[in-house]
């Protein structure tokens with residue numbers, strides 16, 4: 001039986017021109033950026049796969065929503081639309097809007113964590129962990145071991161290891177654990193989902209011990225699609241209903257609406273407990289804005305309310321994850337080492353397997369991201385030792401098991417031809433990995449160092465040597 005092709009459930013109404021660059025221009029640009037793709041100018045980038053955060057193309061309905069922004073300081077009509085959308089699709093009672101996800105993480109950490117507390121999570125996320133630490137907590141990873149193995153084909157690599165969670169409760173006591181931070185479609189594991197069975201079981205375990213569970217719902221819609229596709233008993237349920245069921249087991253969530261919700265800025269904290277929500281409202285006015293706008297314009301809240309409704313449509317989420325799978329499976333077919341199975345928001349290259357000659361302390365993923373940019377103007381990012389930072393106690397580099405380059409797909413932005421250009425560039429680098437050399441730090445900031453660090457190639461000023469006489473670069477060289 002042959003399966004028919006499917007395509008995007010939208011057509012393009014407006015285009016944004018991209019500047020084409022030469023190999024030499026890109027070499028100069030990456031050197032000026034300290035070999036850190038975060039420091040490149042977007043104008044110098046051809047296909048921008050740095051992140052899926054705030055990079056979505058909004059629909060005509062969302063753009064129309066911007067025009068009905070109610071910019072009243074207090075009680076904006078758009079806040080109530082957003083509150084309705086969060087209640088309808090996520091099911092939580094209290095909505096505290098924030099300017100983006102980390103604003104919600106900050107509030108949650110400050111109201112729940114006491115000095116010396118331990119906050120378990122299914123793998124860390126950069127801003128989440130930092131806010132927990134700044135509030136006096138320590139993060140503890142309770143994800144299943146398979147999540148740290150890029151070759152494991154486990155269908156739910158985001159799952160919490162219930163034994164690890166039980167042992168943590170025994171070790172530190174439930175009273176030292178303010179909540180479990182439960183991330184859906186775990187970003188740092190490669191966009192890997194949790195199963196409903198696991199979510200149910202881990203929530204039951206926590207609640208038995210009086211421990212709250214707060215969802216990092218940033219990619220909960222993508223997770224819902226995977227449950228529909230992979231978990232017994234969910235094939236006939238809608239993505240909308242699965243999302244509601246996930247949330248129903250938990251006590252609230254932090255949300256970066258810049259991901260699933262198809263907007264360029266925004267986030268929220270949602271809490272079922274009224275007293276906790278009141279505490280959060282008392283803090284949001286200090287750090288974000290009034291409790292009915294939380295750092296967003298009225299028009300942003302309207303676009304988000306509409307975006308949430310679009311995000312749970314099966315055709316949308318199926319096409320979104322389908323594009324990621326297209327990119328991933330073409331790379332697998334070419335033998336490129338990637339995290340398996342392909343996740344929901346991006347494809348993660350295993351940089352240690354890609355560049356076996358570059359030692360961990362020369363940051364192979366950082367080097368590979370820089371080389372990919374030089375080769376074709378595709379911007380990706382490091383998710384490995386540079387992102388993991390240093391141990392807050394010993395000051396030593398943390399070398400996580402995974403040393404990855406993340407190719408993250410903006411929602412509704414790029415076409416299949418853009419995917420093909422990206423694939424050709426990666427495959428050509430993979431055929432001659434020895435052309436890529438490692439990096440060393442030139443400048444290292446104290447917090448979230450991956451954003452602003454600068455590097456130098458260990459071997460001269462080139463991270464990517466063009467092979468003699470060979471025309472390199474997917475674009476004109």
Ligand SMILES: *Cc1c(COP(=O)(O)O)cnc(C)c1O
Pocket residue numbers: 053100101102103125127128183187216218219255256257258259266267
């Ligand atoms: C992006 C992200 C955040 C932080 O959200 P921002 O909107 O970037 O502040 C938190 N958790 C996860 C899983 C994310 O992907």
